[in-house]
Structure formats: C-alpha cells, structure tokens
Amino acid sequence: MTTVPHTENSEHHSTLETIRQQRIDQLSHWEREVGVTPYPYRFEKTHSNIELQTQFCDLADGVETEIVVRVAGRVMAIRNTGMFMDCHDPSGKIQLFSHKESLDEACLPLLKLFDLGDIVGAEGTVRRTPRGELSVRVKKVELLSKSLLPLPEKYHGLTDVEIRYRQRYLDLIMNPDTRDTLVKRSKIVSSVRDFLIARDFLEVETPILQHQAGGASAKPFHTHHNALDMDMVLRIAPELYLKRLVVGGLSEKVFELNRNFRNEGISPRHNPEFTMMEVYQAYADYTDMMTLTEELFAHVAQTVLGTTQVAYGDTVLDFTPPWPRRTMAEMVFEATGVDFMAITNDEEARTQGAALGVHVRDFDGWGHVLEQVFEEKVEQTLIQPIHITDYPVEISPLAKVHRSNPRLTERFETRVNGWEVANAFSELNNPLDQRQRFEAQIAERDAGNDEAHHLDEDYITALEYGLPPTGGLGVGIDRLVMLLTNSTNIRDVIAFPTLKPR
RNA sequence: GCGAGUUUAGCUCAGUCGGUAGAGCAAUCCCCUUUUAAGGGAUGGGUCCAGAGUUCGAGUCUCUGAACUCGCACCA
Numbered sequence: 208m209t210t211v212p213h214t215e216n217s218e219h220h221s222t223l224e225t226i227r228q229q230r231i232d233q234l235s236h237w238e239r240e241v242g243v244t245p246y247p248y249r250f251e252k253t254h255s256n257i258e259l260q261t262q263f264c265d266l267a268d269g270v271e272t273e274i275v276v277r278v279a280g281r282v283m284a285i286r287n288t289g290m291f292m293d294c295h296d297p298s299g300k301i302q303l304f305s306h307k308e309s310l311d312e313a314c315l316p317l318l319k320l321f322d323l324g325d326i327v328g329a330e331g332t333v334r335r336t337p338r339g340e341l342s343v344r345v346k347k348v349e350l351l352s353k354s355l356l357p358l359p360e361k362y363h364g365l366t367d368v369e370i371r372y373r374q375r376y377l378d379l380i381m382n383p384d385t386r387d388t389l390v391k392r393s394k395i396v397s398s399v400r401d402f403l404i405a406r407d408f409l410e411v412e413t414p415i416l417q418h419q420a421g422g423a424s425a426k427p428f429h430t431h432h433n434a435l436d437m438d439m440v441l442r443i444a445p446e447l448y449l450k451r452l453v454v455g456g457l458s459e460k461v462f463e464l465n466r467n468f469r470n471e472g473i474s475p476r477h478n479p480e481f482t483m484m485e486v487y488q489a490y491a492d493y494t495d496m497m498t499l500t501e502e503l504f505a506h507v508a509q510t511v512l513g514t515t516q517v518a519y520g521d522t523v524l525d526f527t528p529p530w531p532r533r534t535m536a537e538m539v540f541e542a543t544g545v546d547f548m549a550i551t552n553d554e555e556a557r558t559q560g561a562a563l564g565v566h567v568r569d570f571d572g573w574g575h576v577l578e579q580v581f582e583e584k585v586e587q588t589l590i591q592p593i594h595i596t597d598y599p600v601e602i603s604p605l606a607k608v609h610r611s612n613p614r615l616t617e618r619f620e621t622r623v624n625g626w627e628v629a630n631a632f633s634e635l636n637n638p639l640d641q642r643q644r645f646e647a648q649i650a651e652r653d654a655g656n657d658e659a660h661h662l663d664e665d666y667i668t669a670l671e672y673g674l675p676p677t678g679g680l681g682v683g684i685d686r687l688v689m690l691l692t693n694s695t696n697i698r699d700v701i702a703f704p705t706l707k708p709r
Numbered sequence: 710g711c712g713a714g715u716u717u718a719g720c721u722c723a724g725u726c727g728g729u730a731g732a733g734c735a736a737u738c739c740c741c742u743u744u745u746a747a748g749g750g751a752u753g754g755g756u757c758c759a760g761a762g763u764u765c766g767a768g769u770c771u772c773u774g775a776a777c778u779c780g781c782a783c784c785a
Contacts, residue, residue: 222754223719226736286744293745307742323735340745360720360734362746367720369777381720423785444785471784472710566782602785620785630785658785681785696778709776 223357230322230355237350241316245353250328253277257298259333260341269337271344278303278343279328279351281380282321284361289318294327297386302342303329314348323361324354324380373709375702385699388692391511392700395688396464398510399484402503408486409458413448415441415466421666422446422605424658425469428479441468446605446679447666449487450634453677454669459489464684475696476626479705482684487634491678493606493617496631497594500621500680501528504592504687511691519693524623526592532619534597535581542584547577570654573614574599589622601651604644604660606632623690631680638670 237245254262254276266272280296292303305318309331321327331345359365364381371378371385378385400410418437420427422444430439445465452461468480488495504526508515515526536548543563550556553572560567560576565583567576577599589595597609598618606616617633635641645662652659688700698704 221718222736225754226719229736284745284747286747287742290742291744291747302745304743336743336745338743338745340743357719357735362734363721365720367716367777369716370720372777425785426783446785469784472782474784475779477784605785627785658783660785707776 226357227355230353233320234353237320237353241320243317243350245350247349247351250279250349250351251277252279252328255298256280256294256296256301259301259343260299263333263335263341266333266335266341268335268339271334272332274333275330275346276333276343277328277330280326281354282323282325282327283358285321285323289321292321292327294329302336302340303327303331303345303348304334304336304342305329305345305348309344309346311347314345317348317350321350322354322357324356324358325350326352326354369706372698372704372706388688388694388699389702391692392688394511395507395691396482396684398507399503399682399684400464401510402506403460403462403486406460407458408460408462408488411449411452411457411461411463413442413445413452413463413465415468417442419661419663421661421663423467423469424660426471426658428468428470443467443469444483444681445485446681447663449485450674450677450679451666451669453487453489454672454674459675460486462486473705475698476686476689478685478697478701481697481701484682484684485679487677487679489675489677492633492676493596493619493631493678496678496680497530497532497596497619497621498528499678500594500629500631500682501526501530501592503682507687508691517691519624519690520695522590522624524591524690530592530594530621532594532596535577535595535599536597538585538595539577539580542588543580545580547573547580568655570651570656572601574601574603578602586622587625590624592621592623594619594621600644601647603632604648605635605641607635607637608640623686626686626690627683628686628690629680629682631678634674634677634679636670636674636676638667641670642667 234245237243256278259276259278278294278301280294282292283295284293285291290305292305294301294303307315327348328351329343329345329348331343333341334344335341359377359381365371365377371382404410416430416439418439420440420443423446425443427440427443430441431437432439444467445463449461449463453459462484464482464484466480467483470479471477473479486499505515505528508517508526517524517526540546545559545563547556550559550573556573556576557567557571560580563580563584565576565580567579571579596619597615598606600608600614600616603616603618606618609615609617619631620627621629635644645660648660649662685697685700688694689697692700694700
C-alpha cells in the first residue's frame with residue numbers, strides 16, 4: 208500500500224510519487240542554489256528539547272535571552288512559510304522561530320525549501336513568545352536530512368494498525384504513545400536486570416539453535432545447518448541449559464533474558480517469538496520463587512511507574528506483596544464444587560471434566576483434566592496477582608514432586624488479569640525420577656500429544672552429576688510489559704511483531 | 710484452521726436506491742512576517758485490495774482469493 212511505485216511510463220503519477228519526485232528533483236537545488244548538501248555528516252547539538260524545556264521552564268512570556276543553543280530534530284509543523292517550525296526530537300518539541308531580521312541572510316531561502324519530515328538543525332537564542340511558546344530565535348538553520356516521502360496527516364495521525372506494525376518508524380514518528388510504550392519496555396527490562404544483578408544473579412546466554420527443543424511443551428520452528436547438513440530447531444525455552452550451568456556451579460544464581468520461538472497460533476497475547484526471563488537459584492524452593500516473583504514485579508512497577516498500584520483498563524492491579532497463594536485443586540473446587548483431590552482415577556476425572564462441559568481428550572489423565580477445568584472455569588476470573596500452586600505431576604515433567612502429596616508437584620503459575628505471567632517450580636533434581644517423567648512424556652507423545660517433551664539424555668547425565676535443590680522461575684516479559692503499559696495487544700509492546708508479507 | 714468485520718487520494722474518512730469519485734489535512738502556485746490543527750485564494754492528485762461474474766451500466770450486487778482486526782480453536 209505504501210510501496211513507492213516506479214516512475215517510468217506512468218503518465219498519471221500518484222500523489223505520493225509526485226511528491227517524492229518533486230523532492231528528488233529539489234535535491235540538486237539544495238546543492239546548486241543554496242550551496243549545501245541535503246545529507247551532511249554531523250551536527251553539534253547542545254540541548255535536547257526536554258533539556259531546553261526544563262532549563263527554561265521559568266522563563267516568562269515574551270522574554271528574550273542571549274543564551275545560544277543548538278538543537279536538532281524532525282520538522283513536524285510549518286507555519287507562516289517557515290517562520291515557525293515545530294522541531295521534534297525523541298524528548299519533545301521546540302519551536303524554531305526564524306524571523307528575517309534575526310536569521311542569517313544566507314539561510315532565508317532555506318525556509319521555503321523545508322518540508323514536513325525534514326531533519327533540521329538550528330542555532331539561535333532562547334526566548335519565550337508572548338503567547339508562551341518556548342522557542343529558539345534562529346540565527347542559522349541547516350538541513351540535516353531530506354525527507355522524500357510525506358508524513359501521515361498531522362491531526363489524526365497514523366491510525367491504520369497494519370501500517371503501524373509494518374512501518375513502525377512511521378508509527379513512532381506520529382504516535383507518542385507508541386514511543387512511550389517501547390521506552391517503558393526498555394526500562395522494564397533494565398529494571399528486571401538490575402533487580403537480579405543486585406541480588407547476585409549472574410546473567411548468562413544459552414543456545415537458541417538447538418538439536419532438540421526442550422524445557423517446555425510447544426512446537427518448535429525447524430531450520431537447517433548447511434555446513435553440517437544438520438536439522439536444528441529454535442529453542443522454545445532455555446530451561447535445560449540454565450540448569451546445566453547450575454550443575455556446573457558457574458553460579459548458584461543464574462538468569463537469562465531470552466527470546467523464545469514457538470510455532471503456534473498468533474493472538475493478542477501470543478507472538479511466535481517472545482521474550483522470557485528465567486532464573487535459577489540453588490538451595491531455594493518454589494516458595495522462595497513466589498517471594499522473588501512478588502519482589503521482582505513490585506520493584507519493576509515501582510521503578511518504572513513509581514507505584515505498585517497499576518491502572519489497567521477499568522481496574523487497578525495491585526502488585527504490592529504479598530500475593531495470595533492458592534492451590535489449583537481448591538480453586539477448582541470453589542468454582543465448580545468438584546473435589547479433584549477426592550478423584551483417584553483418570554476415567555472418573557474425564558467423566559467429571561466432561562460433566563462440567565470441559566474439553567477432554569482420550570489420553571488426558573487426572574492431571575490434564577484438572578488443569579483443563581482450571582483453565583476453562585477459573586483462570587479468567589483471576590484479575591489481581593495470585594499464585595496458583597501445586598500442579599499435577601503429569602503436566603509438570605520438570606518439577607519436583609510435592610513434599611506432602613505424590614500426585615502433585617511443587618509448582619506454581621502466577622496469574623494477573625487472567626494471564627499466566629510466571630511459572631516456577633522446585634526443580635526436579637532426582638535424575639531417576641526425571642528419566643521416568645521423560646518416559647511418561649514419550650508415552651504421551653505416542654498417545655497423540657505432539658507437544659509432549661522429548662527425552663534429553665545429556666540433561667539427565669548432568670542431573671546424575673548432581674543438581675543442588677534449586678528453585679526456578681520464568682516470567683513472560685511481553686505480558687508484564689502489557690500490564691505495565693495498559694496494552695491490550697502483544698503487538699503493541701513488540702517493536703516489530705510477526706506479520707505475513709504483503 | 711473456523712467465524713464475523715474491515716480494505717475508497719500520501720494520511721484521516723464520507724460515498725444514500727446500481728447511474729460521470731468526494732471532503733479535511735498533506736502537495737503545487739499566489740498572498741501574508743508573531744504563528745501554534747496559523748490564515749486567505751487558486752490548482753493538481755484515484756488500479757475504489759486483487760481476479761472473475763451479474764447488468765445497458767458496479768466503489769455499491771454475487772463468487773473466489775489476499776492482507777489486517779476481533780472472537781474461537783491451538784497455546785510450558
């Protein structure tokens with residue numbers, strides 16, 4: 208839609224192409240008649256726009272200073288044939304006031320040549336207009352980069368969501384909210400990292416290209432290494448590699464901010480590549496991970512937003528620790544009246560699940576049914592932060608059996624706004640048990656569950672050398688950013704979300 | 710993958726019953742030197758998402774396809 212068409216043989220130029228050609232033709236004018244290049248190399252900038260606005264916030268209306276500054280940015284509005292230009296940089300706006308009596312004569316012809324979208328640099332003195340607009344009284348102005356293509360309309364801006372995603376640079380130029388969200392994302396990631404490093408966690412990197420996808424239940428993307436003539440997959444989780452590092456004693460506390468790839472559906476809450484943060488802490492269990500989760504979220508919200516009471520849609524999410532901790536079975540019992548802990552065989556579980564109107568597959572055992580009932584009957588009601596604990600063994604092949612009930616594991620998922628935002632366990636470190644769990648996964652795969660885990664022999668070998676008791680936690684960073692930026696679509700928190708080609 | 714919706718100028722959007730394609734902003738030219746969605750005047754700009762069909766005639770009706778949006782399914 209916004210692709211620039213070729214010019215040859217087109218008698219009827221589109222508006223876009225006409226404008227582009229006019230501006231290309233104009234480039235030689237800049238060099239011939241104005242004597243400047245439209246794409247110079249450097250500009251010495253003394254202030255960002257926010258620095259000027261802050262430094263001169265007390266300057267009274269109508270006051271002229273003698274203070275010389277040099278500013279630069281994109282022209283977003285032109286009034287009175289260039290006498291007034293709004294110059295935007297990432298920090299904000301400053302008005303350039305180029306009066307013919309104070310502008311260098313050599314610069315005067317430039318005013319008629321500037322277009323909306325051009326990047327300009329200006330030198331002049333700071334003043335505030337009688338109507339209160341902080342401005343630079345321009346003495347010299349120069350073109351720093353010529354914009355050949357017209358910007359979207361100034362008042363309504365760019366609202367077409369498809370163009371906003373496909374041409375994010377245009378979205379960023381036109382929509383301050385987009386910039387705010389992505390800047391907040393960066394600050395959130397930084398504060399996650401700062402929080403963990405301050406607690407002596409070591410940041411590490413593990414393979415994205417793997418031979419076998421492990422650490423989660425998901426379909427991977429497949430790729431191929433040419434020189435080795437070897438099929439590979441992109442990771443669906445870094446979990447098994449991070450625990451190998453704990454086995455090796457690289458550190459008792461490790462974390463990775465990791466991009467994962469899952470070959471599944473796209474939705475407002477799912478992007479095929481997404482960012483997670485996983486941490487592992489030796490000698491800790493899942494209760495320690497609950498506390499860590501609460502402290503992490505509270506720290507991030509406080510750092511980025513200045514509060515742990517976060518407005519999201521029509522509600523306020525309260526991240527102030529501590530958060531409720533409830534078992535999955537008791538939440539299901541409260542919602543449905545069915546006590547799954549009293550159900551002792553798979554067939555009865557399937558019968559009860561079906562009776563509740565829940566989708567049940569033939570190979571689903573007690574644990575799968577309990578989880579399914581939870582997801583269909585309970586999950587969407589959990590708005591405020593809550594830890595759902597004690598997941599069934601059969602759906603938690605990497606989590607340690609619960610110390611007080613062999614059907615359950617020491618695992619929790621944190622729910623906020625109905626979404627899973629964290630998943631954590633007391634990590635299974637018994638290699639004999641781990642082998643049996645993998646074998647149960649293989650049986651599930653044979654029974655038709657194509658997202659069951661594979662057996663990873665080297666991972667079991669690592670466990671056989673001894674993994675200390677360890678707590679592990681994964682946090683969905685994209686969803687965390689959504690919650691803290693009041694975003695309803697994951698694409699709004701990812702600069703370049705996955706799209707089909709046009 | 711399924712269902713519903715959207716797609717018209719660079720952008721934001723109108724387009725009635727099937728009868729010559731519209732506005733604002735942006736662009737070009739002119740006027741205007743204290744504006745801030747600057748203002749006034751004039752001008753240019755269209756593969757109506759693509760393809761097929763019905764019709765004397767299709768932006769409009771039918772079918773097929775595409776991209777996007779929302780929902781469902783899928784989703785440790």
